[in-house]
Amino acid sequence: MTFASGLTTGHQAGAHRLARYRSEFPIFRDRIYLNTCSLGALGERARNKVVEFVDLWQARGASAWYDVWWAALSELRGRYARVIGAAPEAIALAPSVSVALSVLAESLDYVRRPKVVVTSLDFPTVAYQWLAKRGRGIELVVVESPDQISVPVEAIGRAVDERTALVATSHVYFTSGAIQDIRAVADAAHAKGALCLIDAYQSVGQVPCDAPAAGVDFLTAGGLKWLLGGPGIVFLYVRAELARTLAPAIAGWFGHRNQFAFEPRSLEWHEDARRFELGTPSLAAIYAQLGGLGYIEEIGVPAIRDVTAALTEDLIARARAMGLRPKVAARGEDRSAIVMLPMEDPADRVRHLAAAGIIADARPGHVRLSPFFYNVQDDYVAALERLAAQSRH
Numbered sequence: 001m002t003f004a005s006g007l008t009t010g011h012q013a014g015a016h017r018l019a020r021y022r023s024e025f026p027i028f029r030d031r032i033y034l035n036t037c038s039l040g041a042l043g044e045r046a047r048n049k050v051v052e053f054v055d056l057w058q059a060r061g062a063s064a065w066y067d068v069w070w071a072a073l074s075e076l077r078g079r080y081a082r083v084i085g086a087a088p089e090a091i092a093l094a095p096s097v098s099v100a101l102s103v104l105a106e107s108l109d110y111v112r113r114p115k116v117v118v119t120s121l122d123f124p125t126v127a128y129q130w131l132a133k134r135g136r137g138i139e140l141v142v143v144e145s146p147d148q149i150s151v152p153v154e155a156i157g158r159a160v161d162e163r164t165a166l167v168a169t170s171h172v173y174f175t176s177g178a179i180q181d182i183r184a185v186a187d188a189a190h191a192k193g194a195l196c197l198i199d200a201y202q203s204v205g206q207v208p209c210d211a212p213a214a215g216v217d218f219l220t221a222g223g224l225k226w227l228l229g230g231p232g233i234v235f236l237y238v239r240a241e242l243a244r245t246l247a248p249a250i251a252g253w254f255g256h257r258n259q260f261a262f263e264p265r266s267l268e269w270h271e272d273a274r275r276f277e278l279g280t281p282s283l284a285a286i287y288a289q290l291g292g293l294g295y296i297e298e299i300g301v302p303a304i305r306d307v308t309a310a311l312t313e314d315l316i317a318r319a320r321a322m323g324l325r326p327k328v329a330a331r332g333e334d335r336s337a338i339v340m341l342p343m344e345d346p347a348d349r350v351r352h353l354a355a356a357g358i359i360a361d362a363r364p365g366h367v368r369l370s371p372f373f374y375n376v377q378d379d380y381v382a383a384l385e386r387l388a389a390q391s392r393h
C-alpha cells in the first residue's frame, strides 16, 4: 500500500520521502522518539548553530554583538515571519509564550471591555494571564468543549460580547491535536469588536499557518516543539496597526526605538512589533532556532504536513485495529500529528515505553504520540504494540 505522501507499508515499512532527514537527528541512533509535541528532537543543524554561538562568545566576547548577534535577531524575526506569511516588522521575540502573553495582556484596555474568552482545551498558561488579573476586575470566560476534542466556534461566538477585550485560543489543541479554524475564531471576535489571539505553539511547523490571511490580531509560537529550536525562544506576531499603536504597560529597553541613547526620561516605542520585546534575549536559544528552522524551511510546511498526515492517519488506523481508541477529531483534515490514546495510568505506560527506548508523553488520562517528518511507521508500530500488549494484561 502506498500513501499520497509516498509512505509505504510492507517490506519497506516506514519509508517516506522525508525519512532521509532522520540521520540528522542523533536521538534515533538508540531511541524511538515520538514526543515532538513536547520537545522537538535536536537536529545536527541546531546543535551546530549553538556551537557557532559559543565559539563566537569565546573568541570575541561582547564585540560579536554589533556585527553578528544583532543581525541574528533580525534574521530570526524575518525567518519566523516567513513561516507564518507575515512581514518581519510584525514579529517580536520573547523567551516563552507566557512572557509574550504577559506583554500583550498588559497592552489591552480593560476599562470598557473587562472580559477575556478562552476555551477549556487551551494550554493553561493562556488563561493564567487573565486569572492573575482578577483582582483588577478582569473576567475570564472559559468556553467548554462538549467532547474534549474541539470547541464549536458558535459557542465561542456566543461567549463574545461588547464587553469582551480578547478571544484567546489555540490553533492546534494540545489536549486533542484537533486543528481549530482560526479564521472563524477571528471573525467571531471581530464581530463584537474584540481582538483575537492565537496560541499556535502546537501548529506552526507541523501544519500550515498564515496569520495575516487568517485575520488574527496576535499569534504566538516558537522553537520548543515543531520548529525544532528547543526551549527559550518564541515569537509574537502582532497585526501591523496594533504593532504601531498599542502601548504595553510593562516594558524593557529592547522595546525602545532608540535603546542605545540610554535615556531614562522618555520611552519611545519601536514603530513595529519590537515594542513588545523586553530585555536581552537568550542568544544560545536564538542560534538553536536558526539551525532548527533550516529543516522546516528546506522541506516546507506543506510537505511536512503531507507526510505527518499520512503517518498520523496510519497510526490512528493501526491503533484502532489493535483495540485502542484514539481520541481524535472526526475528520482527517481537522487532525494534526498529536494522537491522544486514552489509557489508565498514562505516566506508568510512558515509563514502560521509555524503558524500551521509546519516548512518548503522558497527559491526564492519555498517552500522547506525535509523529513528525523524521519518524517512520516502525516507530509508532513499536509503541502501539507495547501499549496494546500492556492493555491486554
Ligand SMILES: Cc1ncc(COP(=O)(O)O)c(C=O)c1O
Pocket: 095, 096, 097, 098, 099, 123, 125, 170, 174, 199, 200, 201, 202, 224, 234
Ligand atoms: C499550546 C501551548 N502553549 C504554551 C505552552 C507553554 O508555553 P511557555 O513557553 O510559556 O512555557 C505549551 C507547552 O509547552 C503549549 O503546548
